[in-house]
Amino acid sequence: QNMQQTMPNWLQNRAYLTPNRVAIEWSKQEITFATLHKQVEKTVRQLTTYRIYKGDTVAVHMTNSIEMILVIHALQYMGVVAVLLNTRLTIEEIKWQVEDANAKQLICDTYIEGISIPQITTAQWSMGKEASIELQTHYHLDDVTTILYTSGTTGNPKGVMLTYGNHYHSAIGSALNLGLHQDDSWLACLPMFHVGGFSLLMKSIIYGMKIVMHESFDVRAVYNDMMKGKVTLISVVTKTLQEIITLADQPFPKTFRCALLGGGPAPISLIEECLEKGVNVYQTYGMTETASQIATLAPEYVLAKIGSAGKPLFPCELQIRKDGTNVSAYEEGEIVVKGPNVTQGYYNREEATKETIQDGWLYTGDIGYLDDEGFLYVLDRRKDLIISGGENIYPAQIEAALMSHPQIMDAGVIGMEDDQWGQVPVAFVIASGLSAEEIFDYCYTKLARYKVPKHIYFTDSLPRNASNKLVRRNLYEWLGE
Ligand code: ATP
Ligand code: MG
The missing domain is CATH 3.40.50.12780 (ANL, N-terminal domain)
Structure with a gap:
């Protein structure tokens, strides 16, 4: 019943x-x-x-x-x-x-x-x-x-x-x-x-x-x-x-x-x-x-x-x-x-x-x-997973590492196609007074080598939705992929 x-x-x-x-x-x-x-x-x-x-x-x-x-x-x-x-x-x-x-x-x-x-x-x-x-x-x-x-x-x-x-x-x-x-x-x-x-x-x-x-x-x-x-x-x-x-x-x-x-x-x-x-x-x-x-x-x-x-x-x-x-x-x-x-x-x-x-x-x-x-332990969205040389990379971890730097206000990470590795992580950052070199150096102290972004793109703003969440799929469009 x-x-x-x-x-x-x-x-x-x-x-x-x-x-x-x-x-x-x-x-x-x-x-x-x-x-x-x-x-x-x-x-x-x-x-x-x-x-x-x-x-x-x-x-x-x-x-x-x-x-x-x-x-x-x-x-x-x-x-x-x-x-x-x-x-x-x-x-x-x-x-x-x-x-x-x-x-x-x-x-x-x-x-x-x-x-x-x-x-x-x-x-x-x-x-x-x-x-x-x-x-x-x-x-x-x-x-x-x-x-x-x-x-x-x-x-x-x-x-x-x-x-x-x-x-x-x-x-x-x-x-x-x-x-x-x-x-x-x-x-x-x-x-x-x-x-x-x-x-x-x-x-x-x-x-x-x-x-x-x-x-x-x-x-x-x-x-x-x-x-x-x-x-x-x-x-x-x-x-x-x-x-x-x-x-x-x-x-x-x-x-x-x-x-x-x-x-x-x-x-x-x-x-x-x-x-x-x-x-x-x-x-x-x-x-x-x-x-x-x-x-x-x-x-x-x-x-x-x-x-x-x-x-x-x-x-x-x-x-x-x-x-x-x-x-x-x-x-x-x-x-x-x-x-x-x-x-x-x-x-x-x-x-x-x-x-x-x-x-x-x-x-x-x-x-x-x-x-x-x-x-x-929550890692990230399945859709945003980056696979590089067979290793799983979670953009959220890289973003957190980047943002732990006092001069990095915001960061967004996605995977970019790569002939050698399949995909490599790249980062978009809002930073003040930092060079890409300095950011790479900082990342090497925080992340395993293969997780360090291969490119740093400087930007003034990141795509965020009405809930203030980072919309990584828009970053792919920025990359032209
Ligand atoms: P959409 O489903 O439309 O893509 P959304 O998933 O961001 O949007 P919400 O329901 O507002 O919509 O957010 C729930 C999501 O927030 C979870 O599925 C998860 O990805 C993330 N989230 C929630 N709590 C945590 C947490 N503790 N750690 C990591 N991510 C979390
Ligand atoms: Mg959801």
Whole structure:
């Protein structure tokens, strides 16, 4: 018998269980779960006047704000699938994603010129009339609630369908990993249109936990909140953590539990600096397809396993495969994952879904290995692997080595065709006051000979997408290959 599992509407239930707890705090304001629920109901009545109905797909183009939070919860109350757009996308990219997702309307902070579907700005809906409504009193765990696009680092972005169940299990998996404390509050400075930021909203209502929201990333403000003991947890990406740790000139309060680091590779030097300054960093591994992290390094291993992304969250599974079979410890292969937080597939992309998900396992396209105790080390994207004279070379390692030089601000590495070796690594760098010779010399102290780039190209900028990730496929075009 196939009984679809349901749960009471999360925020409504939270408002019933712990009405007076603070849900969100932002720029000197705060709102309890009870009030948040009331405001979301009002938002639903307002949005309903714009002919948004259960089963629709609606795109959202908003930056972190209380209005964005209201809209996200309201769409869940209405049973509407939300497509959360990255606000750094170009108009062309927005158009493409909105059409690809078949979104019926766009809810946005301000009107966007050149989009074909009807738009509802915050000024419009928040002033507008109210209609009577029918709330989803229960959520079906198998229903899709969001379509979140991948960053488009290795190809066109793909719309990842995530269900209530995916988000629920992501929140639970994280709580089982970090534990939940009575006084926990989580600083949200990453954009909520990304899965990492979005997951905090779900955690807040599922755990009954306060979120301290920052509408944009102001490193000083974030640092002050951490220092004042206002938050016990924070989610960061490498760049934000780097900025925070540069400011740190005194120990963090004991109540600060951890910085959850995700979204991409993390330089070991940064983790070491955090440890020196007494900031607990939990390195994570995950992707849009896994509704945020699927593996995390537990704190007791931060020193012993530095550089590792840890072990899968309970009850997820993670394996390394080559040609369909599992490899042994330390052997490199593709990372495959499985778990209740993992997507059922990409929207409107049967082929890509079939290629990516096989027998319930998601092939991540990332290469990595497990050590003899099962700790994961992520190497790089499979597509960017360079094979030189039979040796595997991972551009990420070379980029990290280059960027460890204080005069190299940014670096991108790709493989160039070579008669003798098949491929050789070449590097594009943003550097000041350094010659190619000096960079080669530096590389020889950091890297095995065959990994040292054969050419250094100086440049003023590197191709980065709206998620600020290096798009190496564009570098190939620069090379003319
Ligand atoms: P696309 O799938 O469109 O190419 P993307 O993979 O960059 O874009 P995201 O879902 O935003 O889109 O990013 C997930 C990816 O980020 C992972 O597949 C992995 O390559 C990288 N990543 C995440 N965590 C880590 C980590 N700890 N170390 C190295 N890489 C990581
Ligand atoms: Mg990806």
